[in-house]
Amino acid sequence: MILDEIAAHARERVAAARARVPLEELRARAEALPRGDFRFEKALAGREAAFICEIKKASPSKGVIDPQFDYLGIAGQYEEAGADCISVLTESKWFLGSDDIFRAVRLAVDVPLLRKDFTVDEYQLYEAKVLGADAVLLLCGLLDTDTLRRYLAVCDALGLSALVETHDEAELRSAAAAGARVIGVNNRNLKDFSVDLNNAARLRAGVPAGAVFVAESGVSCPADAAALRQAGADALLVGEYLMRSLDKEEALRGLREAVK
Numbered sequence: 472m473i474l475d476e477i478a479a480h481a482r483e484r485v486a487a488a489r490a491r492v493p494l495e496e497l498r499a500r501a502e503a504l505p506r507g508d509f510r511f512e513k514a515l516a517g518r519e520a521a522f523i524c525e526i527k528k529a530s531p532s533k534g535v536i537d538p539q540f541d542y543l544g545i546a547g548q549y550e551e552a553g554a555d556c557i558s559v560l561t562e563s564k565w566f567l568g569s570d571d572i573f574r575a576v577r578l579a580v581d582v583p584l585l586r587k588d589f590t591v592d593e594y595q596l597y598e599a600k601v602l603g604a605d606a607v608l609l610l611c612g613l614l615d616t617d618t619l620r621r622y623l624a625v626c627d628a629l630g631l632s633a634l635v636e637t638h639d640e641a642e643l644r645s646a647a648a649a650g651a652r653v654i655g656v657n658n659r660n661l662k663d664f665s666v667d668l669n670n671a672a673r674l675r676a677g678v679p680a681g682a683v684f685v686a687e688s689g690v691s692c693p694a695d696a697a698a699l700r701q702a703g704a705d706a707l708l709v710g711e712y713l714m715r716s717l718d719k720e721e722a723l724r725g726l727r728e729a730v731k
């Protein structure tokens with residue numbers, strides 16, 4: 472199953488990174504940085520419907536989405552267009568992302584940034600902090616409730632926000648039990664890549680009051696965004712549609728219009 476393969480590869484990447492910079496050293500570096508002020512989640516909560524715009528070159532389900540991949544140009548366009556947050560894939564094998572891309576985007580824009588990777592080790596939380604991330608992704612499909620709780624405590628101590636991603640009721644209960652403040656529902660099943668926009672609507676009722684609810688994946692036109700907003704999404708995470716839009720400002724304007 473692909474998620475297992477991606478997670479196994481993430482563990483290999485962490486092992487290699489640890490051999491270069493040991494955990495203790497990385498943690499000390501992360502803890503020496505100014506504690507973040509959770510501006511990722513503030514940016515999401517501050518709007519009627521917020522947009523997290525994603526920078527990804529490829530995905531396991533679609534292959535290469537943008538062969539040119541002028542990620543700095545894209546980041547600039549997203550910022551110009553008024554993206555509330557930007558998600559940058561750093562997974563290297565299936566999404567063709569990298570920490571270098573993240574660093575470059577961090578230097579180029581002031582928008583809150585989500586470091587989008589497959590978190591399988593506490594090490595990656597410190598990595599994200601040192602990269603200048605405002606938020607990390609925690610997948611319930613990879614982390615049990617106790618581990619989630621532990622990672623959320625580390626994030627809190629660093630001033631990092633966490634987008635806790637779920638796909639079904641059991642995962643949503645786990646996210647809620649762990650105390651997640653930003654809960655995502657992925658409309659794409661990472662096990663077989665099928666997309667069901669109704670997934671967000673179906674799980675909406677299980678999201679604790681006060682948590683920010685992010686609908687993720689599968690937005691392919693303004694009407695999709697409208698439907699997700701109708702289903703109670705506080706924020707939308709949009710990747711492929713924006714990556715394929717030549718005029719990202721116009722595309723995002725269209726999505727915003729649709730959720731009003």
Ligand SMILES: O=P(O)(O)OC[C@@H](O)[C@@H](O)c1c[nH]c2ccccc12
Nearest residue numbers: 657687688689690708709710711712
């Ligand atoms: O390109 P889309 O269908 O708009 O989806 C964006 C985002 O939700 C998707 O990239 C995603 C959702 N959860 C993830 C977990 C890991 C990597 C990627 C993802």
